[in-house]
Amino acid sequence: MRFNILDAVSDLKVKKSIADKLSINEMAKQVVSIGFECVRCGECCRARSGDNTVILFPDEIQLIVDTHGMTPDEVCEPSIPQFIDDSGTLHCFEWVLNRHSNGDCIFIRVDNTCMLYQQRPWICSTYPFFLAFTNGAIKPDIKVSECRGVGRPIKKEDAIKLAELLKGRLLAEITEETRLLENLKGFEDWEPIRDYSSQGYQGYTIAVHDSSGMTYITD
Numbered sequence: 040m041r042f043n044i045l046d047a048v049s050d051l052k053v054k055k056s057i058a059d060k061l062s063i064n065e066m067a068k069q070v071v072s073i074g075f076e077c078v079r080c081g082e083c084c085r086a087r088s089g090d091n092t093v094i095l096f097p098d099e100i101q102l103i104v105d106t107h108g109m110t111p112d113e114v115c116e117p118s119i120p121q122f123i124d125d126s127g128t129l130h131c132f133e134w135v136l137n138r139h140s141n142g143d144c145i146f147i148r149v150d151n152t153c154m155l156y157q158q159r160p161w162i163c164s165t166y167p168f169f170l171a172f173t174n175g176a177i178k179p180d181i182k183v184s185e186c187r188g189v190g191r192p193i194k195k196e197d198a199i200k201l202a203e204l205l206k207g208r209l210l211a212e213i214t215e216e217t218r219l220l221e222n223l224k225g226f227e228d229w230e231p232i233r234d235y236s237s238q239g240y241q242g243y244t245i246a247v248h249d250s251s252g253m254t255y256i257t258d
């Protein structure tokens with residue numbers, strides 16, 4: 040399959056210019072009308088209530104490494120491989136926060152507090168909200184994931200903080216994806232992996248692509 044990187048990057052440039060102009064007040068009003076208060080149930084960090092994958096960008100990994108004295112591989116692992124090249128190397132886009140064997144995030148404490156609270160990734164600090172360009176919409180919509188705290192009253196100042204975080208996250212995602220794609224030049228021809236479950240990592244060399252370039256991991 041031939042993937043057109045230039046088209047994808049120019050699409051992201053358009054999205055960035057739209058994201059730059061998003062009104063914090065308008066988004067905060069929407070957050071107030073939806074309502075949210077964290078009830079400290081910890082469900083979003085645990086596996087029992089569904090997908091708790093947290094994608095991490097290089098600067099987020101570095102912040103955790105620096106603040107908590109951990110190594111990168113103690114913090115995260117490669118995401119699910121997206122394609123395999125002619126030499127048999129599996130290629131992944133971005134990293135995923137490590138989870139225990141039961142699927143729970145390694146940073147959730149028994150009392151449901153987060154060990155990373157001040158350095159938690161964008162996905163965690165904006166949960167259960169995210170911004171997405173869906174169905175060809177010109178502007179991104181505020182989407183809401185499943186969460187027990189949705190619908191509870193939220194103060195205007197907290198809604199403003201959340202709106203600022205949502206905008207920051209969207210801009211960070213667009214910037215990260217743009218850089219990743221620019222670094223992907225030379226990998227335009229690839230076959231997507233459709234059934235990863237039968238693939239597994241074992242015995243493969245993994246290449247992880249992100250905004251900083253490509254990292255090879257061998258067994």
Ligand code: SF4
Pocket residue numbers: 083084093144145146147148152153154155156159160163
């Ligand atoms: S980093 Fe913190 S907020 Fe994010 S999933 Fe882990 S425990 Fe939850």
